[in-house]
Amino acid sequence: MRKFSGAEKQTISSFASGLSAAILLIVLISLVLFIMLKGSVYFWPSQVFKVITYDTPNSEVSAFVPSSVNIDEFNQALSNKLNAQFSNSTLPMPLMVVEQVDAVYQISLYSGAIQYGTFQQINTPNSERYQLAELSDVVADVAIFQNQLHDIQTNYLTVLHRKIALLNQSGVGEEAPARLKELEQFTYWQQKAEALRQKLTSYHLIFIDASGQPFDVLVKDIHHLFQPNVMSLFDKFSYSGNKIIEFVSESPKQASTSGGVFPALFGTVLMVLLMAVIVAPFGAMAAIYLHEYAPNNMTTSVIRICVSNMAGVPSVVYGVFGLGFFVYTLGGSIDSLLFSDALPSPTFGTPGLFWAALTMALLTLPVVIVSTEEGLRRVPEGLRAGSYALGATKAETIWKTVLPVASPGIMTGVILAIARAAGEVAPLILVGAVKFAPSLPVDGEFPFLHLERQFMHLGVFIYDGAFHNQTNTQGSSMMFASCMLLLIIVFILNLFAIIVRNKLRDRYVRI
C-alpha cells in the first residue's frame, strides 16, 4: 500500500473535515428550507382546479381541488397517481381531465371550513341580486341584525335569565306575579331573537359546485370570499399577511386543520418561561454546592456522574415520573389538603401547566447544573483569593464575586434547557399538554395565572397534526406551518438568552 506523504496527509485531513462540515451545513439548511417551503404553503393562496373523472363513459365525477402547484405539474402528479393505482388492476383506467376555471370562488367560513364554487346569486328576503359587487350592502345589513341579536342576548336575555335564577333560589312560587312578569319578558325577547335568527338565515348566497349543483352559504358565516385563480400578486401577498396574523392570533378550527395556533404558541412560551424560572435558580444552587462546598471525594464524583447520566434518561421516563409523582401524589395531596370541598373532581391532581413546567425543569436540570459548573470552573482562582483577602466569607465570595463571573455559564445552561423544553413532546402529553384546551392558562379571572389548567403546546400540536389525513393539503400544511413557528420560537427564545449572556459576559468576564 502506498504511503501518504506529510503534505498529502495534511490535504486529506483538511479535506475530510471540511467535507463533514459542509455535509452538516447542507443537512441543516435543507431541513430549515424544507420546513419553510412546506409551511409557507399554508399561508399562500392555492390555485383551484376542476378535476373531471370519467369512470365509465356515461358517469362523470367533478370536483374543485386546491393545489399549490401550477396546472401542468398538478396534472402530472394526478396522472402518476392514477397510473400507480391502475397499473396492476384489471379495471380500465378512468379518463381524467383537469381544467382551470377562473370564475371559481374560495369561500372560507368562520367555522374554518372551506368550500369552492362559482357564484350564482345573492338571496335576501326582499330581492335576488346577481352582482357580487352588491354583497357589501348585504353584509352591512347582516351586520346590523347580528349586532341587534347580540344586544338582545347580552342585555336582555342574560339579565332576565339571571333574575329568574335568583327567583328560583329564593323559592318564589311558580305562579307568583313577579316571576310571571319576568317570564313574559323573557319569552318576548326570546321570540324577538328567534325572529332575527330567522331573518339572518334568509340572507344567503348561492354557489354552483363542480358538478353543477347549487348550494347555499349563509352570509353571516362567510369569513373571506375571493377568486384564487385570478388574484394579483399584491392580493396574494395581502392574503398571506392576513393569514399569518390569523395563524399566530387565533384558535385552531375544524379539528386543528385550519385557523390559528395562538393557544399553542402561548402555552409553549408560558411553559418554557415557567420552567426557566424554576430550573435556573435550582440548577445554579445545586452546581454551587457541588463545585464550591462539596468535598472533593468519591461521593461528589459519583453525584457528578449521576447528574450527567440524568441528561441521558429518555424524556418519556421523566413524563411518567411527573405523572406518577407530581400529578397523582403531590397534586392529589394538595387537593385533599386545600381543595377537599371540590373533590372528587381534582384541582391539582390532574395534569396541568405547573406540573408540566416542573417536569420539564427536572428534565433540563442536569444541563443547567453541568454548564453552571463549567462556568464556575472558569472563574479565575485569583478572584476568589482577592475576595477572601478583603475579609469576605465564603458565602460573600460566592455571591459577590464568583456567581457574577459564572453567570454566562448559567445562561448557557438555560439556553440549552429552553431549546430542549420547547421541542419536547412525549413527557408533555403525560403531564398537561393537550390537543385542544378550551381556555388559556392566563385570563382576567383571579388568580390570573391558572397553573392547574391544561394547556396547548406547539410540539404536541405538531405531533397531533401528523395524524391528520395527508391528502388534505390544508391540514398537513398547517402542521408544517406550526413546525416553522416552533423553529422561530426556539430561535427567538435562544436569541434572547444569548443576548443576555453576551451582556453578562461583556460585563463580567472581559479580562
Place this chain on the structure above:
Amino acid sequence: MLKLFETETLSLDKLTDEQTAIKVNDFSVWLNNSLVLNNINMRIPKNKITAMIGQSGCGKSTLLSSFNRMNELNQKYAFSGEVELDGRDIYNKKENVAKLRTKVGMVFQRPNPFPMSIYENVCFGLRIQGKTERRMLDDIVETSLRNAALWDEVKGRLFDSALLLSGGQQQRLVIARALALKPEILLLDEPTSALDPLTTLHIEELINQLKKTTTVVIVTHNMQQAARVSDYSVFLHQGELIEYSDSDSLFTMPAKKQTEDYITGRYG
C-alpha cells in the same frame, strides 16, 4: 535624637513587643504531606518594610500567606507552632478569620480586580463590612486611590469597569482596595513581577509611602528590589530561615555562605 537614631536601626534580636507586628514561633507547615516550612522563628518589626527572598519553592509565599491564614484555602494543609499578632495567636480556634484578613491585607502576583467599576472595587471590603454611607465611601475611595497613586489617572472614570485599566493601574487599584480597609499589615506577594520597570518603580515608591502607617511584608524575586525597598530582609532556603537582618548588611556582607551564594547569583 539619639533615641530616634536607635529606633531607626533597631536590632532584630532586641525588638520589644510594641515594636513587633508579627511574631512567628516554631512555625512549620506541611502541604500535601511534605514539609514546606521548617520551624521558623522571627519577629517582623512594626511600620517597616520586610522583604522575603529565596528561590522558587523555598516557602516564602507560604510563610507570607500564613500571616493572614490564606494558606488554609489550599487543601491538605497542616501546620504547627504559632503566629502572633498583637500578642494573640491567630491560629487559635476562636479567631475570626474574615476580620483578621481586614487587618492583614494582601496583594497578589497577578492583578485581580473584580469585574466591577473602579469605585466598587475599592469599596468591596467596606461593603462586606456593612458600610454603606455614601459620603464616607466616597472619602475612603478617594484617599485610598490617592495613597495608591492612582487617583489622578482614574478620577474621571471611577464608574468605568476596572478591567479596562492597564496592568500597572490594576495592580495599584488592588493595592488601593486593600488600603481602603486601613490594614495594620500589608502582605505583597511578588507585586511587581508581572509589570514593566516604570510601573514597578511607581509601586516601589508607593510601598515606601505606605511605611508611615503600615507594616509591609513583601515577597520578591528581584534582589535589587529587595535591596532598594526594604528595611529588613529574610532569606529562606528549602523551608529554613537562613538569615534575617537589616537589608544593608544582608546584601552587602551576608553572614551565611548560602545567602552570599544566592544574592551573587550562584544558585539557579
